[in-house]
Amino acid sequence: MYRYDQYDHRIVAERIAQFRDQVSRRLSGELKEEEFRVLRLQNGLYMQIHAYMLRIAIPYGLMNAAQMRMFAHIARKYDRDYGHFTTRQNIQFNWIRLQDAPEILNELATVEMHAIQTSGSCIRTVTSDEFAGVAQDEIVDPRPYAEILRQWSALHPEFALLPRKFKFAITGAANDRAATAVHDIGLTVVKNAQGEIGFRVLVGGGLGRTPVIGTEISDFVPWQHIITYVESIVRVYNQYGRRDNLYKARIKILVKALGIDEFRREVEADWQFTKGGPSTITVEELNRVSAYFVAPAYQDLPASDANVDAKVRDNKAFANWMQRNVKPHKVQGYASVVLSLKRAGVAPGDVTAEQMDAIARLAERYSFGELRVTHMQNLVLADVKQSDLAELWLEAKALGFATPNIGLLSDIICCPGGDFCSLANARSIPLAKAVAECFDDIDFLHDIGEIELNISGCVNACAHHHIGHIGILGVDKEGHEWYQVSIGGSQGNASSIGKIIGHSFTFGQIPEVVARLLQVYVNERYDDERFIDTVRRVGFKPFKTYVYATSIEDDKAWSGTEYELLGKGVPYDTPYYSPRF
Numbered sequence: 001m002y003r004y005d006q007y008d009h010r011i012v013a014e015r016i017a018q019f020r021d022q023v024s025r026r027l028s029g030e031l032k033e034e035e036f037r038v039l040r041l042q043n044g045l046y047m048q049i050h051a052y053m054l055r056i057a058i059p060y061g062l063m064n065a066a067q068m069r070m071f072a073h074i075a076r077k078y079d080r081d082y083g084h085f086t087t088r089q090n091i092q093f094n095w096i097r098l099q100d101a102p103e104i105l106n107e108l109a110t111v112e113m114h115a116i117q118t119s120g121s122c123i124r125t126v127t128s129d130e131f132a133g134v135a136q137d138e139i140v141d142p143r144p145y146a147e148i149l150r151q152w153s154a155l156h157p158e159f160a161l162l163p164r165k166f167k168f169a170i171t172g173a174a175n176d177r178a179a180t181a182v183h184d185i186g187l188t189v190v191k192n193a194q195g196e197i198g199f200r201v202l203v204g205g206g207l208g209r210t211p212v213i214g215t216e217i218s219d220f221v222p223w224q225h226i227i228t229y230v231e232s233i234v235r236v237y238n239q240y241g242r243r244d245n246l247y248k249a250r251i252k253i254l255v256k257a258l259g260i261d262e263f264r265r266e267v268e269a270d271w272q273f274t275k276g277g278p279s280t281i282t283v284e285e286l287n288r289v290s291a292y293f294v295a296p297a298y299q300d301l302p303a304s305d306a307n308v309d310a311k312v313r314d315n316k317a318f319a320n321w322m323q324r325n326v327k328p329h330k331v332q333g334y335a336s337v338v339l340s341l342k343r344a345g346v347a348p349g350d351v352t353a354e355q356m357d358a359i360a361r362l363a364e365r366y367s368f369g370e371l372r373v374t375h376m377q378n379l380v381l382a383d384v385k386q387s388d389l390a391e392l393w394l395e396a397k398a399l400g401f402a403t404p405n406i407g408l409l410s411d412i413i414c415c416p417g418g419d420f421c422s423l424a425n426a427r428s429i430p431l432a433k434a435v436a437e438c439f440d441d442i443d444f445l446h447d448i449g450e451i452e453l454n455i456s457g458c459v460n461a462c463a464h465h466h467i468g469h470i471g472i473l474g475v476d477k478e479g480h481e482w483y484q485v486s487i488g489g490s491q492g493n494a495s496s497i498g499k500i501i502g503h504s505f506t507f508g509q510i511p512e513v514v515a516r517l518l519q520v521y522v523n524e525r526y527d528d529e530r531f532i533d534t535v536r537r538v539g540f541k542p543f544k545t546y547v548y549a550t551s552i553e554d555d556k557a558w559s560g561t562e563y564e565l566l567g568k569g570v571p572y573d574t575p576y577y578s579p580r581f
Contacts, residue, residue, distance in 0.1 A: 028100060059150050137173045182491070338406045
């Protein structure tokens, strides 16, 4: 992984010194909150309901064991003994005292980490595929390019105050695991007919108040010119993006207003002045950065391990874990393991300090000391010997990280919501817990297969509810929390925005709403058909009809609205076959 050079160390040290002085002046009253706000946001410090929240950058989701131990230290010394991994592949601490923030940043710098540009109207932390460098379907390892993007965008003077925040995602694989279609700029490594490496570029994607799937602005930009090309995109946005309306300030609004053809013309016109200039990536520079991402010392191993194969046959729990949490590796004899941070009773993405230390030990013992954070709020040990899988499973199980639910209904993505965030309209964490507790039968989860359930506490969509197969959004109605439900959203190569099925629901109704959606799926699906594919095939009507089906007795519980049940004639009170219903 990338290591800081002398410039990184100096930049971070100077920023910490600046912020230490700014915090001192704020505590003394010399700086008022409105003056201090922009300064703290530039250093990843938010004011939330109970305390300050510090968001720490984990560029493209890659970190080492020493950095994880630093997170554990921060959780113990400065927070309430835990941290929260986010959909941005970052970590947040929710109980920070303002006077401690500079020292936290100083301690982070000792393990080459910072919080710069994790907030504010700037280019945020670059995200990527959590299996970058090890995936079997990878065309080119995107991490060197992600690091070059990070270095280019860090404290870029021209883009320090954009109309709004700006997010990059990059993938080098055939299957998009970085959600590139819903970022301001999404980059995918491609090869042209001549076998040359370049990037397909999407622009204007995003979620939030106005969810949009990104539009292709170029099907091939040679890798040498990708920095100058995206620089022109950001420059056009910086010049023409709206600054008079916070809700219309993202690049997706500008692309829609101009149209992709006119926006492309503006970008191409700007690019003619910079293409081939100082920001062009040279072979020497690419090789310099790539040297930080060399493969670890893999051993020459057999394609499979007899002991692991036998345990799969004899132990159903282990077999379930192998099926859901263990992913193929490009090197024979190795696998990538996803540590699930989703188990009943725990907020998705939350990890205690004790667990962080244990995860660091797992990384050192089983995966060359490195870890990945996924935008699904889980962790990855990317380079595990197949012969170590059974032993790793036992250790992960003891720590609570071996729930075999990756990609299943209980692998819920969830933002902090109304329990912490001052922007939230409703609680997310308790709702995620309620749903997870209702659907905690592993055999049932495996039977219904892949379903992505995302819960956001407000329209900012930090939990990406728009692209969940089932998306839940907290909304405010006259001071009370309600929840809109959408279905049909998806990330990846066939990204789509979910469609709201109807009027909103109370907190207590959501588990049954999910149950009814699943009942329609079970009735309508073909063999081994995924939930999202069934929705696309049969449409929204059967789901909406059954969710809102009611009787006279249920009128109060279902907002007094009656709907005729169509389709298969299943009565509204047919028991759901999950043990909980």
